[in-house]
Amino acid sequence: MRHLSVTLATALAPLVWGTTYLVTTQFLPPDAPLFAALMRALPAGLLAVALSRALPRGSWWWRSAVLGVLNIGAFFLLLFVAAYRLPGGLAATLGAGQPLIVAVLAVVLLGQAWSAWRLGWGVVGVVGVALVVLRADAVPDVLGVAAGLAGAASMGLGVTLTKRWGRPTGALAFAGWQLTAGGLVLVPLTLVVEGVPAGIDAPAVAGYAWLGVVGGLLAYTLWFTGIGRIPVTSAAMLALLSPVVAAALGALVLGERFEPAQLLGFALALGAIVASQLRTGTATPPPEPGPQTVPAVAGTVGPEAVADGHAESAPEPVCR
Structure with missing residues (x-):
């Protein structure tokens, strides 16, 4: 029962991310995706650090920077490059390959056993998302496809390293470290490429607040909590909820x-998500990995959550 409650709480994160396309197209200034990504990451990260009153210690300075770039900064940048150069459905389908990447990385970096069950349902999930969002007239672009695949790989590696390294502090502070690091990476890119968009009205402020507070602070706090408590491959499959929710909101x-x-x-995508949470399958285990430790962080607050075991996407231009 506890596993179910943690899974449901973790699923709230991609459910919220699925609203990004609707909020962006209906409330935010057009043609400013990097500024939207920056507003989603940096203010929320600084707020989380201020509320938690916890800073990284020792190796967690560089680890937080690495995770922040992979999970936030590089992921957002690559996501928007793919969204602008590809039809939204194709970008979403490429992003849906993230669970397959995580399934492979879990074997390589976490020493988990190969599982046909995980890989099979990962493929089913990709097919399901493709049927939901991919259009027959989608024309691939080489740079866009590369960015879409790199974005999925960036988030997949970030999620797997998050599981490998553990969480040395409360989830709020942990999310804040990464959102801040990722947001700082986006600052120079945003200022050089876009600048601050004109015409930021009250609906736009509300949209940025939703993306930052709910889609950033709350969602990533839940997400990183879940990664520490459920299998990383199961968490990655939950990310498929994002394009499904985006498509459902487009219809409703x-x-x-x-x-x-x-x-x-x-039906295929939801079935794959549910099936991936029910069991992990059996496989011949690989050689035992070396011991791993999670360093304690002095002066931080919140429980340590280390347990055994992510183009936002939408039917049209995708942003997570």
């Missing part, structure tokens, strides 16, 4: 129509 709020193939895709 924007009046987009669903074809039978999309309904089948919904």
Whole structure:
């Protein structure tokens, strides 16, 4: 029962991320994706650090920077490059490959056993998302495809390293460290490429607040809590909820129509998500990995959460 409650709480993060496309298109200034990513990451990260009153110690300075770049800074940048150069459905489908990347990295970096169950349902999940969001007229772009795959790999590696290194402090502070590091990476890119958009009105402020407080602070706190307590491959599969929610909101709020193939895709994606949480399958275990330790951090608050075992995406331009 406790595992179920943790899984449901973790699933809230990609459910919230699925609202990003709707909020971005309906409330935010157009053609300013990097500024939106910056507003989502840096203010929320600084707020989380201030509320938790905990800073990294020792090796966690560079570890937090690495995780912040992988999970936030580089991921957001690559996500928006893919979204601008590819049809949204194709970008979302590439992002849905993240669970497959995590399944491989879990074997390489975490010493977990190969599991046909995980890989099989990961493939089913990708197929389901593709049916939901991919359009027949989608035209691939080499740079866009590379960015989409690199974004999925960046988030996949970040999620796996988060599991490997553990969490040395409370989830709020841990999320704050990474959001701040990722946001700082986005600052020079945003100022050079876009600058501050004109016409930031009250709806835009509300949209940025939603993306930062709910989509950033709250969602990533839940996400990093869940990664520490459930299998990393199961957590990665939950990320498929994001494009599914984005497509559902497009139908409910924007009046987009669903074809039978999309309904089948919904069923496949949701089935894959549920099945990946029920069992891990059996496989011949690899050689025992070396001992791993999670360094304690003096002066931090919150429980240590280390337990055994992520293009936001949407039917159109995708942003997580």
